[in-house]
């Protein structure tokens with residue numbers, strides 16, 4: 001899963017096939033295929049490994065069922081930034 005991070009307003013937007021803007025409107029981005037994204041404006045691209053997300057969601061489901069338990073925090077989920085000129089990023 002790739003996300004757009006706007007360096008102006010700090011908004012984080014999940015990238016989809018349709019172009020989506022950040023909260024301030026200066027950054028936009030979209031997937032152009034299953035791997036590559038196109039972004040514009042003062043944006044950086046972030047990623048969350050799909051398998052990590054699936055595991056975290058599964059753990060959250062278990063925690064949600066166990067709502068009366070003693071858990072304080074849910075599972076960790078690590079995101080990463082892609083280098084600005086990563087080969088999967090097109091700047092428009």
Ligand SMILES: [Zn+2]
Nearest residue numbers: 006009022024
């Ligand atoms: Zn913005």
